[in-house]
Amino acid sequence: MIANALTVILIFAGLVFFAAGTAGLLRFPDVYSRLHALTKADNVGLGLVILGLMFQAGGPADILKLLLIWVLVLAAGTTAAHMVAQRTWTHGEFESDR
Amino acid sequence: MNVLLVLFDLVLLAGIVGVAWRCLASTDLFRAVVLFITFGLLLALAWVRLEAPDIALAEAAIGAGITGALLLVTLERLRSIMAERRSGRRHTPPPDPTGPHALLRALHDPPPERRTFLPALTFALVVGGLLVTALWHQPQSVGLEPVVDAHMDISGVDHPITAVLLNFRAYDTFLELAIVLIALLGAWSLGRHDLIPARPAPGPILPGTLRLLVPVAVVTGVYVLWAGSHAPGGAFQAGAILGAAGILLVLARPRQLPMAPGTPLRLGITAGVVLFLLVGTYGLVAGHGFLGYADAWAYPLIILIEVAATLSIALTLVALFVAGRPAGDDT
Numbered sequence: 001m002i003a004n005a006l007t008v009i010l011i012f013a014g015l016v017f018f019a020a021g022t023a024g025l026l027r028f029p030d031v032y033s034r035l036h037a038l039t040k041a042d043n044v045g046l047g048l049v050i051l052g053l054m055f056q057a058g059g060p061a062d063i064l065k066l067l068l069i070w071v072l073v074l075a076a077g078t079t080a081a082h083m084v085a086q087r088t089w090t091h092g093e094f095e096s097d098r
Numbered sequence: 099m100n101v102l103l104v105l106f107d108l109v110l111l112a113g114i115v116g117v118a119w120r121c122l123a124s125t126d127l128f129r130a131v132v133l134f135i136t137f138g139l140l141l142a143l144a145w146v147r148l149e150a151p152d153i154a155l156a157e158a159a160i161g162a163g164i165t166g167a168l169l170l171v172t173l174e175r176l177r178s179i180m181a182e183r184r185s186g187r188r189h190t191p192p193p194d195p196t197g198p199h200a201l202l203r204a205l206h207d208p209p210p211e212r213r214t215f216l217p218a219l220t221f222a223l224v225v226g227g228l229l230v231t232a233l234w235h236q237p238q239s240v241g242l243e244p245v246v247d248a249h250m251d252i253s254g255v256d257h258p259i260t261a262v263l264l265n266f267r268a269y270d271t272f273l274e275l276a277i278v279l280i281a282l283l284g285a286w287s288l289g290r291h292d293l294i295p296a297r298p299a300p301g302p303i304l305p306g307t308l309r310l311l312v313p314v315a316v317v318t319g320v321y322v323l324w325a326g327s328h329a330p331g332g333a334f335q336a337g338a339i340l341g342a343a344g345i346l347l348v349l350a351r352p353r354q355l356p357m358a359p360g361t362p363l364r365l366g367i368t369a370g371v372v373l374f375l376l377v378g379t380y381g382l383v384a385g386h387g388f389l390g391y392a393d394a395w396a397y398p399l400i401i402l403i404e405v406a407a408t409l410s411i412a413l414t415l416v417a418l419f420v421a422g423r424p425a426g427d428d429t
Contacts, residue, residue: 072314079307086301 003055010052017045031088039081043074107147114140127176131169138162254396256328263332264400268389272378274334275370275407282367282414285421304350315343323408327397333370333404337411344416367417370410374403 024037050070057063117140121133138161145154246258246266253261263271319339326332377399378389386392391399 072311075307075311079303082303 007052007055010048010055014045014048014052017041017048021045031093032085035081035085039077043077046070046073110140110144110147114144127173131166131173134169135162135166138166252393252396254391254393254400255326257326257330259330260326260332260400264403265391265396268374268378271407272371272374272389275374275410278411278414279368279371282417285418288421308346308350312343312347315339315346319343319408319412323404326404327401333407334411336404336408338415340408340412341415341419344412345419348416348420363413363417366409366413368410370403370407373406377403 018041021038021041024041025034028034028037047070050066054063054066057066114137117133117137121130121137124130124133138157141161142154142158145151145157243258246262249266250256250258250261253265255261255264319336322331322339323333323336324331326336374389377391381390381392382388384392
């Protein structure tokens with residue numbers, strides 16, 4: 001019962017972060033601030049969702065798998081953000097960004 | 099069976115064949131596209147007559163509607179390109195509302211005027227209400243679950259989805275693999291690929307991350323393939339993971355990767371379909387029916403097919419991403 005309540009609270013908190021990150025992606029003016037909103041919010045949001053799901057896991061193996069998913073997404077997301085930022089730094093913003 | 103219905107079916111059949119022939123034989127591209135759309139609608143009607151309304155809807159929407167629209171847009175684009183060539187000067191086409199940057203532009207446009215909010219809200223409420231109603235009134239049908247459960251012991255695997263995909267309905271899976279292969283052949287028939295022009299990103303971050311991620315992706319892919327016999331997983335998922343790892347490698351170091359030689363690449367890409375077909379034909383000869391297995395051999399054969407299919411799917415995904423035949427391959 002407490003585990004279920006914690007799951008619901010944590011996942012909803014994660015969804016709030018996702019929504020904030022998406023709003024930032026759509027509304028912020030340039031590439032860097034968009035990346036800032038997207039990566040930070042999504043990393044924390046996904047972390048909260050994963051943490052919430054851990055309370056529903058069947059055993060230590062499932063918990064480790066969930067943790068692995070979060071770590072992998074962190075690594076991939078960080079690299080992607082770095083590459084987008086670097087491309088912008090060397091080549092300037094894309095045309096359609098004005 | 100009604101005489102009128104038989105007559106209708108015969109006319110429909112003749113119409114489908116006739117329209118297909120006219121479509122292929124037409125020298126006017128616009129006429130061919132219109133005939134193709136007509137063909138799709140007649141085909142949808144044929145599905146209705148075969149009492150498969152879902153497929154009829156899909157055929158009408160995808161086959162006739164979306165594909166027809168795509169072909170018409172392509173035709174328009176072709177015409178403007180040809181006109182440009184003929185006049186010998188470049189004129190910039192007006193930004194079209196369906197282009198690749200349309201979404202970006204739409205996001206940057208000023209927010210819509212307030213009077214569009216009410217219709218949009220109404221529309222969203224109506225669609226949402228319909229979705230909720232549809233979910234609420236789901237029919238209490240048990241489907242084929244009991245049938246699958248009753249036959250699990252002869253399927254050779256422990257997971258019902260894998261049992262359905264590779265044993266009970268192996269035909270569908272075989273055709274899916276064949277379609278993936280045909281998609282690649284279509285891409286290859288369009289020409290030889292150029293090296294991806296983008297320079298690899300400078301700096302140590304991307305190669306370092308890939309050194310970590312690619313081994314993890316390979317292990318995960320093999321695990322997902324292996325898990326398919328008793329848990330959710332299987333060849334398509336494993337192939338997608340391995341293919342993603344391959345695409346990342348291609349993207350990170352396009353010029354340092356050795357080009358895959360043509361013959362092993364082709365063998366790998368066709369391995370899934372060929373092995374599936376061989377096993378299926380053997381089943382036909384041995385009396386288990388096409389794509390059927392002897393009960394004792396079901397598990398090893400399924401694993402064998404899954405391994406080959408994983409390899410083929412992964413290679414095909416990378417090849418589709420690169421697009422075009424391998425270089426130095428003049429056949």
